[in-house]
Amino acid sequence: MNTSQTPVAGASGSRAGMKKELPEHFRSYKHVWVFIEFELGRIHPVSLELLGEGRKLADQLGVELAGVLLGSGEHGLNDATGSCFAYGADLVYLVDHPVLAQYRNQPYTKVMTELVLKYQPEIMLLGATVLGRDLAGSVATTLKTGLTADCTELAIDDERSLAATRPTFGGSLLCTIHTLNYRPQMATIRPRVMAMPKPVEGREGRVVPYTPDLQEDSIVTKVLSFLPDDASEASGLAFADIVVAGGMGLRSEENIQLVRKLAAVLGGDWGGSRPLVQKGWIGADRQIGQTGKTIRPKLYIAAGISGAIQHRVGVEGADMIVAINTDPNAPIFDFAHLGVVADAVTLLPLLTEAFRQRLLVNRLAG
Amino acid sequence: MRIFVCIKQVPDSAQIRVHPVTNTIMRQGVPTIINPYDLFGLEEALRLRDRFGGTVTVLTMGPPMASESLRKALGYGADRGLLLTDRFFAGSDTLATSYALARLIEKAAEEEGMPQIVFCGKQTIDGDTAQVGPGIAQRLGLSQLTYVSAIDEIDPEKGSITVRRRADHGVQVLTSRLPAMITMLEGSNHIRRGTQSDVLRAAQAKITQWNAAAVGITDLSLCGLRGSPTVVKRVFAPAARSEKADMIPATGGGSATAAALIDAIFARQPALEEDLISAAGGY
Numbered sequence: 001m002n003t004s005q006t007p008v009a010g011a012s013g014s015r016a017g018m019k020k021e022l023p024e025h026f027r028s029y030k031h032v033w034v035f036i037e038f039e040l041g042r043i044h045p046v047s048l049e050l051l052g053e054g055r056k057l058a059d060q061l062g063v064e065l066a067g068v069l070l071g072s073g074e075h076g077l078n079d080a081t082g083s084c085f086a087y088g089a090d091l092v093y094l095v096d097h098p099v100l101a102q103y104r105n106q107p108y109t110k111v112m113t114e115l116v117l118k119y120q121p122e123i124m125l126l127g128a129t130v131l132g133r134d135l136a137g138s139v140a141t142t143l144k145t146g147l148t149a150d151c152t153e154l155a156i157d158d159e160r161s162l163a164a165t166r167p168t169f170g171g172s173l174l175c176t177i178h179t180l181n182y183r184p185q186m187a188t189i190r191p192r193v194m195a196m197p198k199p200v201e202g203r204e205g206r207v208v209p210y211t212p213d214l215q216e217d218s219i220v221t222k223v224l225s226f227l228p229d230d231a232s233e234a235s236g237l238a239f240a241d242i243v244v245a246g247g248m249g250l251r252s253e254e255n256i257q258l259v260r261k262l263a264a265v266l267g268g269d270w271g272g273s274r275p276l277v278q279k280g281w282i283g284a285d286r287q288i289g290q291t292g293k294t295i296r297p298k299l300y301i302a303a304g305i306s307g308a309i310q311h312r313v314g315v316e317g318a319d320m321i322v323a324i325n326t327d328p329n330a331p332i333f334d335f336a337h338l339g340v341v342a343d344a345v346t347l348l349p350l351l352t353e354a355f356r357q358r359l360l361v362n363r364l365a366g
Numbered sequence: 367m368r369i370f371v372c373i374k375q376v377p378d379s380a381q382i383r384v385h386p387v388t389n390t391i392m393r394q395g396v397p398t399i400i401n402p403y404d405l406f407g408l409e410e411a412l413r414l415r416d417r418f419g420g421t422v423t424v425l426t427m428g429p430p431m432a433s434e435s436l437r438k439a440l441g442y443g444a445d446r447g448l449l450l451t452d453r454f455f456a457g458s459d460t461l462a463t464s465y466a467l468a469r470l471i472e473k474a475a476e477e478e479g480m481p482q483i484v485f486c487g488k489q490t491i492d493g494d495t496a497q498v499g500p501g502i503a504q505r506l507g508l509s510q511l512t513y514v515s516a517i518d519e520i521d522p523e524k525g526s527i528t529v530r531r532r533a534d535h536g537v538q539v540l541t542s543r544l545p546a547m548i549t550m551l552e553g554s555n556h557i558r559r560g561t562q563s564d565v566l567r568a569a570q571a572k573i574t575q576w577n578a579a580a581v582g583i584t585d586l587s588l589c590g591l592r593g594s595p596t597v598v599k600r601v602f603a604p605a606a607r608s609e610k611a612d613m614i615p616a617t618g619g620g621s622a623t624a625a626a627l628i629d630a631i632f633a634r635q636p637a638l639e640e641d642l643i644s645a646a647g648g649y
Contacts, residue, residue, distance in 0.1 A: 131534055133500075136497070147461075148596060168492075168493070175598050182595040227537040229537075241641070278402070319635065333610060338627065346620055347624060350624040355628060
């Protein structure tokens with residue numbers, strides 16, 4: 001079965017030939033939407049990244065880009081519309097209602113479904129965050145349309161169709177998925193996969209308010225409390241300038257400390273590949289890759305990581321990728337800038353010491 | 367309590383290889399496992415049965431061989447396994463899959479009664495979409511509780527539940543109504559070893575197999591490839607960067623290699639060295 005978008009090997013060729021005509025009732029669907037994730041009084045950065053990407057798609061299609069902003073006014077919702085315009089939106093659908101103050105699946109699904117049916121977008125992008133994934137699957141089901149998760153590349157093809165590319169088979173291959181005869185074409189994209197656009201201060205747009213019919217009594221789920229995370233933990237990994245990560249080449253859980261020591265000397269953060277999480281050697285919040293964190297550091301050092309696509313898509317935004325691996329044919333050398341064929345367990349302590357010496361000498365000299 | 371657990375048989379992704387010449391997936395000989403994320407839901411279901419009594423039914427859609435995964439789940443202690451299998455389901459995307467599984471759940475509920483909880487995996491390790499659970503919840507009108515790290519309180523009589531849910535910047539404490547669709551966060555529990563009697567029972571258990579017609583699906587256009595709005599147009603290996611990595615020779619001992627690597631890093635990005643010197647103080 002091809003459940004969950006894992007294509008049947010060999011079947012893709014025959015499917016590529018399938019010509020699907022867009023049914024008449026979907027032809028009026030126009031424009032590109034970005035769901036604006038608004039929580040705790042702020043817009044999630046992924047929504048701004050998606051406005052940048054959505055802008056490109058809208059320009060290519062010659063249509064408008066809209067942000068869809070749900071929330072409750074007392075939490076600075078109106079100010080958020082200005083950010084949407086600065087980051088590229090032509091208009092914002094603003095849904096301001098007390099029931100929408102905190103995210104809950106049921107009212108958000110209802111409002112998003114109503115908006116789509118009323119204003120008919122051809123493309124809808126959402127961040128592949130906890131919130132975005134919870135919402136996207138529900139909305140795609142109410143609308144009975146196609147949803148492609150965790151896309152790493154979006155493009156418009158010759159037939160004005162959204163070509164959404166994502167890793168598949170646990171990250172060993174990429175596949176390009178289309179939603180040919182349903183609208184909207186929905187996709188989620190993980191944070192930091194798309195570049196953050198430069199905001200244009202003072203850029204203006206239209207606000208289109210929408211008043212939903214919502215009663216708190218009819219919402220079955222209530223938020224009793226919210227326990228915010230301790231900000232000091234792994235939350236900085238995605239934004240660190242220097243990241244050191246380990247893979248199965250570390251051979252044992254104890255050797256994670258070799259990665260951490262190098263990261264400490266460089267003043268950076270650390271993480272690991274997916275197999276380390278599956279083995280329980282590191283927490284899921286330290287995972288780097290498609291299903292973990294996407295990073296964009298100035299320097300990324302991958303120690304004992306083979307470099308499956310699942311990992312590659314999470315690190316490709318790094319300015320410089322340095323790979324250490326015993327296997328000269330490891331895929332990581334296909335996209336790293338610098339490589340060494342060596343045992344990470346041996347080389348990491350030497351590298352840590354050499355960096356420490358060099359920085360120390362320079363600091364004394366300076 | 368009556369609890370259903372949806373599972374998926376997946377290839378052990380760590381062992382998948384791509385054919386170097388044809389660029390196709392080499393599936394032969396790749397062992398299959400129960401999607402690891404599903405086991406957190408199964409364990410939570412078994413714990414609730416330990417507390418309140420009742421039954422745990424595991425369900426899946428897949429080829430006939432997927433019954434092996436159901437049997438494995440019985441070995442952990444589940445009471446009954448149900449397999450939905452039909453060639454019409456081949457090529458299902460997440461929308462078509464949630465349709466088929468919703469019909470399977472309804473058919474099972476006709477026999478056993480409506481479940482108070484349907485557990486689904488947070489996501490699978492082969493597709494990684496996290497879409498099927500929400501799809502099922504939407505189709506069956508279940509309260510949707512995803513990324514749950516703990517069930518704090520549950521009252522099957524009153525139909526109320528309080529959970530901790532992993533949100534983006536913290537933990538939400540939510541109260542909701544049963545029936546609910548719950549996906550458990552990884553690490554929230556650990557799957558038990560089945561008892562010897564469970565393992566023996568599993569080996570001999572009859573796995574109920576239903577086809578599309580048996581669960582009341584009459585409109586086959588909602589199933590499989592035809593019922594899937596997404597179309598996979600192309601599967602490919604990523605292109606290598608135009609230039610391969612500059613390789614630092616690992617000769618002359620590890621320390622020499624380390625020094626050569628650092629020289630190469632700073633030669634490419636001189637600004638980085640200045641950043642490091644000014645930033646990484648205190649050593």
